[in-house]
Amino acid sequence: MPGTNLTREEAQQRAKLLTVDAYEIDLDLSGAQEGGTFRSATTVRFEASEAGAETFIDLVAPAVHEVVLNGVALDAASVFQDSRIALTGLAAGANELRVVAECAYTNTGEGLHRFVDPVDEQAYLYTQFEVPDARRVFASFEQPDLKATFRFTVTAPEGWTVISNSPTPAVEDVKDNVWRFEPTPRISTYITALIAGPYHSVHSSYEGADGQSVPLGIYCRPSLAEFLDAEAIFDVTRQGFTWFQEKFAYDYPFAKYDQLFVPEFNAGAMENAGAVTIRDQYVFRSKVTDAAYELRAETILHELAHMWFGDLVTMEWWNDLWLNESFATYTSIACQAYAEDSKWPHAWTSFANSMKTWAYRQDQLPSTHPIMADIRDLDDVLVNFDGITYAKGASVLKQLVAYVGMDEFFKGVQAYFKAHAFGNTRLSDLLGALEDTSGRDLTAWSKAWLETAGINILRPHIETDEDGVITAFAVRQEAPALPAGAQGEPVLRPHRIAVGFYSIDQASGRLLRERRVELDVAAAELTEVPELVGQRRPDVVLLNDDDLSYAKVRLDEHSLAKVTAHLGDFEASLPRALCWSAAWDMTRDGELATRDYLSLVLSGIGKESDIGVVQSLQRQVKLAIDLYADPVWRDTGLEIWTAAALQHLRAAAPGSDHQLAWARAFAATARTEGQLTFLSALLDGLAEIEGLTVDTELRWSFLGRLVATGVLGEAAIAAELERDKTAAGERHAATARASRPTAEAKAEAWASVVESGDLPNAVQEAVIGGFVQTDQRELLAPYAEKYFAAVKGVWDSRSHEIAQQIAVGLYPALLVSRRTLDATDAWLAQAEPNAALRRLVSESRAGVERALRAQAADASA
Numbered sequence: 089m090p091g092t093n094l095t096r097e098e099a100q101q102r103a104k105l106l107t108v109d110a111y112e113i114d115l116d117l118s119g120a121q122e123g124g125t126f127r128s129a130t131t132v133r134f135e136a137s138e139a140g141a142e143t144f145i146d147l148v149a150p151a152v153h154e155v156v157l158n159g160v161a162l163d164a165a166s167v168f169q170d171s172r173i174a175l176t177g178l179a180a181g182a183n184e185l186r187v188v189a190e191c192a193y194t195n196t197g198e199g200l201h202r203f204v205d206p207v208d209e210q211a212y213l214y215t216q217f218e219v220p221d222a223r224r225v226f227a228s229f230e231q232p233d234l235k236a237t238f239r240f241t242v243t244a245p246e247g248w249t250v251i252s253n254s255p256t257p258a259v260e261d262v263k264d265n266v267w268r269f270e271p272t273p274r275i276s277t278y279i280t281a282l283i284a285g286p287y288h289s290v291h292s293s294y295e296g297a298d299g300q301s302v303p304l305g306i307y308c309r310p311s312l313a314e315f316l317d318a319e320a321i322f323d324v325t326r327q328g329f330t331w332f333q334e335k336f337a338y339d340y341p342f343a344k345y346d347q348l349f350v351p352e353f354n355a356g357a358m359e360n361a362g363a364v365t366i367r368d369q370y371v372f373r374s375k376v377t378d379a380a381y382e383l384r385a386e387t388i389l390h391e392l393a394h395m396w397f398g399d400l401v402t403m404e405w406w407n408d409l410w411l412n413e414s415f416a417t418y419t420s421i422a423c424q425a426y427a428e429d430s431k432w433p434h435a436w437t438s439f440a441n442s443m444k445t446w447a448y449r450q451d452q453l454p455s456t457h458p459i460m461a462d463i464r465d466l467d468d469v470l471v472n473f474d475g476i477t478y479a480k481g482a483s484v485l486k487q488l489v490a491y492v493g494m495d496e497f498f499k500g501v502q503a504y505f506k507a508h509a510f511g512n513t514r515l516s517d518l519l520g521a522l523e524d525t526s527g528r529d530l531t532a533w534s535k536a537w538l539e540t541a542g543i544n545i546l547r548p549h550i551e552t553d554e555d556g557v558i559t560a561f562a563v564r565q566e567a568p569a570l571p572a573g574a575q576g577e578p579v580l581r582p583h584r585i586a587v588g589f590y591s592i593d594q595a596s597g598r599l600l601r602e603r604r605v606e607l608d609v610a611a612a613e614l615t616e617v618p619e620l621v622g623q624r625r626p627d628v629v630l631l632n633d634d635d636l637s638y639a640k641v642r643l644d645e646h647s648l649a650k651v652t653a654h655l656g657d658f659e660a661s662l663p664r665a666l667c668w669s670a671a672w673d674m675t676r677d678g679e680l681a682t683r684d685y686l687s688l689v690l691s692g693i694g695k696e697s698d699i700g701v702v703q704s705l706q707r708q709v710k711l712a713i714d715l716y717a718d719p720v721w722r723d724t725g726l727e728i729w730t731a732a733a734l735q736h737l738r739a740a741a742p743g744s745d746h747q748l749a750w751a752r753a754f755a756a757t758a759r760t761e762g763q764l765t766f767l768s769a770l771l772d773g774l775a776e777i778e779g780l781t782v783d784t785e786l787r788w789s790f791l792g793r794l795v796a797t798g799v800l801g802e803a804a805i806a807a808e809l810e811r812d813k814t815a816a817g818e819r820h821a822a823t824a825r826a827s828r829p830t831a832e833a834k835a836e837a838w839a840s841v842v843e844s845g846d847l848p849n850a851v852q853e854a855v856i857g858g859f860v861q862t863d864q865r866e867l868l869a870p871y872a873e874k875y876f877a878a879v880k881g882v883w884d885s886r887s888h889e890i891a892q893q894i895a896v897g898l899y900p901a902l903l904v905s906r907r908t909l910d911a912t913d914a915w916l917a918q919a920e921p922n923a924a925l926r927r928l929v930s931e932s933r934a935g936v937e938r939a940l941r942a943q944a945a946d947a948s949a
Contacts, residue, residue: 092148092171094220095465096405099231102143105178106229108134108236110271113226116243117284118265120193121211123202125150128191130226131184132236139180144172146223146230147189148199154188173227187227195848196887197354199224200282203848205351207311207814212285214350214365216358219406220466222277230277233404233512237271238280251283251307253361255344272361273342274510276402281360283348286310290318294329300339302329305346311814312349312371321347324385328392331427332419337502341400341509347388351815352850354889355473356387359394359416366391373816374785377745379700382424382432389420396505404512406469410459411515413473414481417443418489421482437661438700440635440669443479445704448640448673450475451543453934454573455927459484460515460538467924470888476541483638484537490584490606490636491533492526500525536581536611542570544581545640546631548647549614561620563587563609563631565639571934583609587617588633588663589626592650598659599650602626604633627654630663641670652688656695665701672708675716678941681949682717685709686725690732699745706733706753714862715904715935716942730757734766742779751780755789759863764799784812788820796827796861819854826858834859834867841894842878849889856897865902872900872908876915883925895925899932904939912936 116127128149136143148171152164158179167174173187193202193213199221203212215225222228242250243266250256250267253275257267272280287307294302304325306318325347333339342362353367370384397419398412421443424435432438450456459481463469489497500522508517515538519530544565551560563585567578589603603623609615628647632639643651651667658664671688674680680688689705696702713725733754740747758767769775770782771790782790791808794800802825809821826837837859841852860868875898883891900908912933916926 092220093466094146094230096407096463099233099405102229102231103233105137105141105143106134106234107137108132108229108234110237110239111226111228112239112241114241115225115282117213118243118245120202120213120284121245123193123211125190125192126200127188128226129186129188130228131186132227132229133182133184134229134236135181136178136183137180139178141178142174142176143178144174145185145187145227146171146220147173147187147227148221148224149189149191151190152187153190154186156186158183158185171223185227189227191225194224194887195352196890197352197849198887198889201350201352203351203815205309205311205815206818207309208286210286212287212309212351214283214348214353215281215360216354216365217280217360218278218358219469220278222280225282228277232276232278232402232406235274235276235402235510235512237274239271240267240269240280240282242267242269242282242284244284247286248284249287249289249307251281251287251305251346251348251363253279253281253342253363255303256305275361275399279359279361279399279402281358281363281365283307283350283363283365287348288313288316290316292318292322294326294340294345296329296333296339302340303344305344306349307346308349308368308371309351312368312373315371315373316349317372320381321384321388324388325392327427327430328389328420328423331423332393332396335419335498335501336396336505337498338396338400338505338509340395342395345392345395347391352848354849357391359391359398361395361399364391369816374783375748375781377699377703377749379438379703379745382435382438382700385432386420386424386435386438389423390416393419393423400510401505401508402512404514406463406466406472407460408513408515409463409469409472410461410477410481411518413478414459414485417478417482418485434661434698436635437665437698439482440662441665441698441701441704443475444483444635444638445669445672446475447479447483447638448475448543448669449676451480451541452571452938453931454571455931456541456571456574458539458541458576467922471892471924471927480638486635487537487584487637488522488530488533491608492522492528492530496526497522533582536579540579540581541574541576542567542578543638543640544583545642546583546585546609546637547642548587548629548631548644550625550629550644550646552625556625558621558623558625561617563615563617565609565611565613565615573930580611580613582611583632583637583639585609585631585637585639586633587620588628588630589623590628590630590658590663591626592654592657596659597657599628599654599657599663600659601633601663606636609637630666632666633663635662635666640673641666642674643667643670652691655688656692661698661701664696665698668701668705675708675712676938676942678945680945682712682942682946683721683725683949685712686729690728694736699749702746703749706749710753710756712942714902715939716946718943718947719904721946726757726759730754730759730763733757734763737777737780742777743781744779747777747780748786751777751786752789755786755793758793759797764794764797768794768799785816788812788817788824792820792824792827792858795824796829796858796863798829801828815850819850822851822854823858826855827861827864829861829864829867831867834864834871838871838874841898842874842882845882845886845890849893852890853893853897856893860897860902862902868900868902871898872903872911875900876911876919879915879929880919880921880925883921891925892928895928896932899929901932901935904936904943906940908936909933909940 112131114129152168155162254269288310349368357366393416397415424432504521549562586606627650675685737750
């Protein structure tokens with residue numbers, strides 16, 4: 089039985105048989121305020137290549153009332169089974185199918201999600217269809233290469249607004265609360281969308297060249313309207329339109345562009361054609377740092393880039409998901425870095441500091457895979473939205489741009505869009521276009537970078553004479569063994585890199601770049617760099633300067649000593665980020681003791697001007713002490729770090745981003761009686777730090793720590809929720825209640841997630857976040873056994889998003905011990921999980937194994 093799965097072979101067979109022309113979808117959402125189910129009537133017209141053939145259409149629904157194929161009524165009870173409606177005896181040529189079903193609202197962020205805002209008690213709906221969830225709303229041929237046009241007709245409650253891919257009908261054209269949309273262009277099922285409810289909206293337009301005018305809309309719930317900085321969002325959007333249309337040489341392909349900030353969204357955003365949904369945490373209720381605005385802008389630009397790469401031209405099958413996501417990631421960062429008047433010209437620093445760290449971590453797990461993954465079925469792709477698909481792929485595209493040249497790269501992209509508009513493609517289609525425009529043969533490059541897994545390590549090999557003049561310089565490349573259980577073999581690859589020479593400027597004390605050489609590193613152990621021979625050795629030699637390639641970089645002994653003493657002194661932010669990244673990577677690999685990493689960070693973080701880097705270092709230090717430090721020394725490390733955080737908080741410029749970041753860092757680890765008393769005083773207004781506003785979100789941050797340490801309890805949580813009677817407040821309260829340091833609180837939280845299964849996705853995520861507290865290992869210890877007893881049943885009975893939250897979030901990752909590894913191994917051997925669940929648990933196991941190695945390295949330091 090297929091369940092809700094679909095294999096690649098089934099999709100290929102169906103694509104050979106069918107050409108889908110058009111859907112007409114009629115949804116009755118008039119009862120949405122009450123919830124439950126809704127009527128879905130779908131008429132789909134398609135062509136079959138052979139008479140008498142059989143196939144199926146996808147549908148996940150509590151009930152099917154009517155199935156009519158080519159005018160003949162079929163027995164719904166017999167043809168609808170296991171998320172499929174069997175279709176037999178197809179006509180050669182034109183066919184018409186009508187399906188009437190009772191579909192269900194969800195609270196999991198999949199299909200048609202329903203949320204009731206506690207502020208106005210109104211229901212708000214939105215769809216989320218990627219990967220395979222359009223079938224939860226209407227009968228569909230659920231695969232990306234069966235494109236069609238879609239005409240939606242929606243009956244909604246009085247006073248609601250309905251938004252879809254096509255322009256929203258004028259209010260005067262809406263009769264009897266029925267919203268009739270014009271057909272879409274030919275698009276895939278997974279990027280269709282409906283958003284409905286009494287949403288607040290702001291409207292503008294993008295005015296381009298030659299009279300182009302694209303209507304723009306921004307939507308959110310009325311309870312967030314006072315916080316919606318619409319003009320800032322429009323500014324980023326317009327900048328993206330201008331830059332993308334210039335680089336792609338193809339006008340925006342849809343009739344309008346709406347951005348909808350929706351509640352309880354599982355991902356960052358979704359590229360529905362002309363109707364992008366975005367998590368509404370990006371409507372900031374309280375002060376955030378510029379790093380949060382930069383991240384929001386990247387998300388906005390990422391989804392806008394998808395309108396061309398993903399929506400206009402779509403992958404044939406999910407093997408090439410990476411190309412959708414990598415391209416959108418690369419171009420969104422490039423837009424931030426290069427667009428005129430961008431607020432974030434340092435975007436590649438942020439990329440190196442966060443996205444690539446994600447990629448390096450993912451690529452060292454037993455589940456590592458080639459960028460072009462082998463996606464056998466939907467189960468495979470659902471767990472493949474990972475650091476390789478997004479961040480490694482984008483890193484490799486950045487290197488490809490350096491390899492072929494930016495102008496040639498975008499000329500190839502332009503040809504690709506023109507050739508395949510509103511169609512489906514494979515990787516070979518893009519590579520062919522790039523080969524034509526660049527004149528380079530990309531066959532070997534593609535094989536080395538896209539079809540193999542793992543990371544290379546680059547080290548400088550330097551020889552000098554007695555005067556410090558370089559007599560030999562080479563780049564040494566290593567291909568470490570892949571993690572145990574990973575498929576494939578380690579390989580050496582060609583790399584396009586720059587080598588930077590940095591020396592301390594005596595006048596300013598800053599590390600300045602004095603020389604840069606760009607070169608191709610061969611797919612070999614040693615690549616000589618003769619142009620650097622005869623140069624005086626600088627203070628620091630930095631391989632992969634400007635972060636052109638994807639590789640771990642190690643410093644030579646002389647450079648490492650200088651960087652250790654002067655990491656915060658690099659004038660430019662990117663080389664600082666690259667050195668910070670190398671230090672973090674060495675810590676994770678057990679090459680640098682956690683206590684030494686802490687010392688390095690404390691020596692340089694005070695000089696770090698890039699707030700995104702500061703916040704990443706704060707997160708990494710806490711993670712390192714919690715997981716990678718020798719347990720005997722862990723409390724000492726936390727005391728050192730927390731005292732330093734408080735010192736930096738007091739010293740930070742009043743009202744600055746650094747001050748806010750240090751306030752959060754201090755709150756995350758405050759532990760002594762004096763520190764907790766001071767935190768309580770800040771929360772109650774009995775103590776103040778000049779310039780620090782303890783606003784709504786910061787209050788919850790402070791209160792959360794005080795609850796987790798037992799200083800405050802249920803009465804304080806209830807009082808804070810009374811101050812903040814919003815959906816966000818309810819999530820924060822759920823986190824705080826689950827974080828209480830009592831066995832009863834843990835049992836209550838566990839039962840609500842694992843045993844009940846009724847929580848909405850966002851509330852469940854909040855409870856899991858509160859349940860797992862690094863200071864509460866003894867309270868969590870009994871739940872390791874409970875986890876392994878329950879996780880397979882949870883996986884088999886819950887939706888994918890809900891089950892994945894539990895499988896990853898409740899794994900006993902904090903119990904770093906051989907016992908945890910043995911329990912995991914026993915479960916993997918006995919439970920017979922499917923491939924997706926096996927992957928997630930194996931990845932979590934790898935984290936414990938890495939932590940054990942790092943703890944041993946720290947203990948021996």
